[in-house]
Amino acid sequence: xxxxxxxxxxxxxxxxxxxxxxxxxxxxxxxxxxxxxxxxxxxxxxxxxxxxxxxxxxxxxxxxxxxxxxxxxxxxxxxxxxxxxxxxxxxxxxxxxxxxxxxxxxxxxxxxxxxxxxxxxxxxxxxxxxxxxxxxxxxxxxxxxxxxxxxxxxxxxxxxxxxxxxxxxxxxxxxxxxxxxxxxxxxxxxxxxxxxxxxxxxxxxxxxxxxxxxxxxxxxxxxxxxxxxxxxxxxxxxxxxxxxxxxxxxxxxxxxxxxxxxxxxxxxxxxxxxxxxxxxxxxxxxxxxxxxxxxxxxxxxxxxxxxxxxxxxxxxxxxxxxxxxxxxxxxxxxxxxxxxxxxxxxxxxxxxxxxxxxxxxxxxxxxxxxxxxxxxxxxxxxxxxxxxxxxxxxxxxxxxxxxxxxxxxxxxxxxxxxxxxxxxxxxxxxxxxxxxxxxxxxxxxxxxxxxxxxxxxxxxxxxxxxxxxxxxxxxxxxxxxxxxxxxxxxxxxxxxxxxxxxxxxxxxxxxxxxxxxxxxxxxxxxxxxxxxxxxxxxxxxxxxxxxxxxxxxxxxxxxxxxxxxxxxxxxxxxxxxxxxxxxxxxxxxxxxxxxxxxxxxxxxx
Numbered sequence: 001x002x003x004x005x006x007x008x009x010x011x012x013x014x015x016x017x018x019x020x021x022x023x024x025x026x027x028x029x030x031x032x033x034x035x036x037x038x039x040x041x042x043x044x045x046x047x048x049x050x051x052x053x054x055x056x057x058x059x060x061x062x063x064x065x066x067x068x069x070x071x072x073x074x075x076x077x078x079x080x081x082x083x084x085x086x087x088x089x090x091x092x093x094x095x096x097x098x099x100x101x102x103x104x105x106x107x108x109x110x111x112x113x114x115x116x117x118x119x120x121x122x123x124x125x126x127x128x129x130x131x132x133x134x135x136x137x138x139x140x141x142x143x144x145x146x147x148x149x150x151x152x153x154x155x156x157x158x159x160x161x162x163x164x165x166x167x168x169x170x171x172x173x174x175x176x177x178x179x180x181x182x183x184x185x186x187x188x189x190x191x192x193x194x195x196x197x198x199x200x201x202x203x204x205x206x207x208x209x210x211x212x213x214x215x216x217x218x219x220x221x222x223x224x225x226x227x228x229x230x231x232x233x234x235x236x237x238x239x240x241x242x243x244x245x246x247x248x249x250x251x252x253x254x255x256x257x258x259x260x261x262x263x264x265x266x267x268x269x270x271x272x273x274x275x276x277x278x279x280x281x282x283x284x285x286x287x288x289x290x291x292x293x294x295x296x297x298x299x300x301x302x303x304x305x306x307x308x309x310x311x312x313x314x315x316x317x318x319x320x321x322x323x324x325x326x327x328x329x330x331x332x333x334x335x336x337x338x339x340x341x342x343x344x345x346x347x348x349x350x351x352x353x354x355x356x357x358x359x360x361x362x363x364x365x366x367x368x369x370x371x372x373x374x375x376x377x378x379x380x381x382x383x384x385x386x387x388x389x390x391x392x393x394x395x396x397x398x399x400x401x402x403x404x405x406x407x408x409x410x411x412x413x414x415x416x417x418x419x420x421x422x423x424x425x426x427x428x429x430x431x432x433x434x435x436x437x438x439x440x441x442x443x444x445x446x447x448x449x450x451x452x453x454x455x456x457x458x459x460x461x462x463x464x465x466x467x468x469x470x471x472x473x474x475x476x477x478x479x480x481x482x483x484x485x486x487x488x489x490x491x492x493x494x495x496x497x498x499x500x501x502x503x504x505x506x507x508x509x510x511x512x513x514x515x516x517x518x519x520x521x522x523x524x525x526x527x528x529x530x531x532x533x534x535x536x537x538x539x540x541x542x543x544x545x546x547x548x549x550x551x552x553x554x555x556x557x558x559x560x561x562x563x564x565x566x567x568x569x570x571x572x573x574x575x576x577x578x579x580x581x582x583x584x585x586x587x588x589x590x591x592x593x594x595x596x597x598x599x600x601x602x603x604x605x
Contacts, residue, residue: 030518031595037604039422041591042066043578045081045415045494047601048170049073052161053419054603056153063425064092064150065158068143070417071431072162072220075139075447076213077170078599079436080179081415081494084216085137085255086433086450089304091291091480093426093487094150100480101149102291102304105142105429106471107135107284108356109453110275115466117275118458123268126454126466128536129438130266131259131274133453135472137246139431140223141286144243148236149288150425155242156224163224166217166446169210175597176211180204183437190265191440194448198436215446219251251445252281258442259449267536276449291480294318294368297511299489300482306354306362306463309534310477313500315346317507318373319380325512331524331551333558334382339508340528340545340564341380343501345390347531352391355463356471362463363394385563387543389531414476414494418580420487420589426582428478428490430499454536475534479503483584491579493594497534501527502575510579517579518592524550525574529567541565548574572596 035041040063042053053070061069067090075084082088090103118126126133147158180187181204187195188202195202197213205211223242226249230241245251259274266272291302294314301317303310319342328335349367357364366372376392414432419425433450441448455473456466464473475496481489493502502525509520529544544565547556556566578600580591591602 028519030516031522032518032593032601034516034518035591035602035604037589037591038587039605040066040420041580041589041602041604042070042417042419043580043591043593043602044070044074044417044600045576045578046074046077046599048077048165049417050601050603052165053417055161056158057419057421058605059157061153061157062151062423063419063421063427064094064146065153066419066421067417067427067429068147068151069158069161070419071139071143071429072159073165074415074417074431076162076165076216078176078415079213079447080176081413081435082431083434083436083447083450084139085447086431086435087138087452087474087476088142088429088431089308089474089476089478090142090146090427090429091302091304091478091490092146092150093424093480093482095424095487100291100293100302100482102289103142103146104287104289104304104307104471105138106307106474106476107138107450107452108469108471109135109456109466110277110280111468112277113275113453113466113468115458115460118466124458125537126456126458127267128451128454130264130272130451131262131439131449132266132272133451134259134274134276134439134449135453136276136280136284137255137434137450138284138286139434140246141243141284144239145286145288148239154235155227155239159220159224163217163220166213166220169212172205172207172209172211173599174207175599177205177207179437193441193443194436196443197441197446213446215444217446219445219447222251247281247284252278254445255442255449256281262440264440274449292364292368296321298483299511300485302480302482303477305357306364306473307356307471308474308477309350309354309497309500311354311364311367312346312350313477313479313504314368315349315373316342316500316504318368318370319345319377320508322374322377325508330509330513331555333555333562336526336547336551336555336559337385337562337564338380338382339505340526341386342377343528344386344530345376345379345392347528348389348391349394351389351531353394353463354473355465356473359467359470360463366394383562385543387563389540414496414499416478416492416494416578418490418492418578418591420490420580420582420591422587424487424582426480426487426490428480428492430476430478430492430494432476432494455534473534475499477503479507486584487582488584489579489581491577493575493577495575497531498527498575502577506577506579517581517590521577521579521592521594524548524571526551527574546574548572576600578602
């Protein structure tokens with residue numbers, strides 16, 4: 001059966017006709033211009049990575065090649081937000097195949113990482129730093145798999161711009177400098193490999209100073225050398241040889257030796273070695289998978305499966321589809337209250353039911369059913385905030401409610417990138433993990449390992465319970481949209497548990513409130529803290545809502561009157577959503593980037 005045949009029929013609610021012409025230029029002041037192009041548009045969390053991706057487009061690559069180039073570059077220029085030994089869920093629409101795919105990009109638990117080990121060592125939560133939480137690095141595999149299946153350039157052409165940035169250096173900027181400065185004492189005291197890379201000459205680099213990562217560059221030149229040595233066997237074989245250099249060769253052995261031979265003090269207060277072995281790297285194989293999808297106002301919205309939190313956005317849209325959101329008014333008390341209550345219901349289901357479907361039966365058909373959404377929608381009280389966790393009856397194997405943990409402790413973040421080209425190829429990717437602040441840099445290789453394993457629960461029987469070979473349920477969640485079966489939009493943001501909250505608001509700003517893409521990204525945002533966090537130490541704050549200060553005081557007061565506990569965040573502090581959309585009538589592509597954190601930008605021509 002074709003993917004088109006599997007798609008749900010568009011929903012056209014009586015109170016809201018489908019937008020036939022999306023606002024492309026009108027509106028007031030925006031912090032960035034709406035970037036328009038005919039040949040392609042790239043947007044990412046750092047302008048140098050955007051430039052790397054756009055350079056590949058201009059040299060004949062497609063959106064999938066450009067995405068890989070920007071992704072590799074982000075690992076160089078934003079090492080506090082993502083790393084090459086981390087993870088990167090990817091959604092792609094290759095125009096020649098006319099269907100959407102998900103590339104898992106999430107490493108699994110090592111064979112020695114078991115519930116029994118944590119029980120025997122009396123560790124009740126997997127720490128968010130050190131080596132215990134390291135899963136198999138997935139980003140290199142994911143990007144090379146993307147190139148093999150959907151690209152047309154070589155690894156040398158796509159990885160080259162990132163290696164140049166690492167070798168020649170790029171200007172140090174405040175966000176990265178602040179991250180290095182905040183961790184400098186730990187680097188000097190405990191992590192000599194990190195000190196050597198992050199503190200050249202023993203000091204925190206100054207803003208504007210050229211920052212180089214020579215070990216990183218040398219490591220990845222070896223992949224290009226492996227590709228070149230096998231080029232006579234054809235493009236795919238050469239790419240696989242480059243991948244094997246990372247997962248089966250000396251690089252893999254050095255990763256495993258460091259993980260198993262180094263004791264690192266972590267948040268448990270005890271020093272631990274990691275579980276990751278050379279066999280774990282050799283056996284790892286990423287996958288191209290079917291995404292999940294729902295229809296909203298005539299648009300088909302695609303997400304990665306329940307090993308990510310992606311389906312939560314689809315559940316939120318199904319719930320919100322039954323309300324006249326535009327009639328409520330943008331960021332009014334009615335709108336925010338309704339939205340927050342819908343988010344609570346969707347995230348309660350995430351906590352109860354999501355996990356790696358290769359290990360646990362996940363009732364996605366029920367969770368994404370429109371009738372199920374209608375049943376759940378009736379729980380939303382228009383006058384009062386709920387203070388309960390209320391997962392629905394989706395016939396899960398889970399019999400207990402999720403625990404609330406002990407207090408949010410997530411200090412690192414994530415990044416994102418999107419590409420659309422003139423052929424109608426789409427890519428959205430959310431790189432994360434392997435942060436310099438969370439795990440020590442491996443001497444000689446130039447990058448740290450990830451700590452995504454902290455997202456596993458140590459509760460037998462839960463869909464997200466730790467098991468060897470299993471993927472932790474990640475918060476990483478790119479989005480891709482088709483309109484009447486044609487390529488339309490890609491978007492995403494960093495922000496942990498808040499990713500699908502902020503991107504949902506962007507999407508509704510664009511679709512329901514008619515904003516142009518940049519205005520939709522600029523608008524003030526809010527998010528719920530009601531449900532358990534995914535990161536160590538996994539706490540919830542029932543009823544709490546964080547709102548950017550630009551949301552009017554009168555609205556905040558009305559939310560408090562309805563029982564919400566309102567926390568005011570500084571202006572421009574919630575994430576940094578990125579987005580691109582394509583007008584199928586004209587072929588023009590429109591992109592934007594949130595100004596939050598100051599480094600995101602789109603480019604197009």
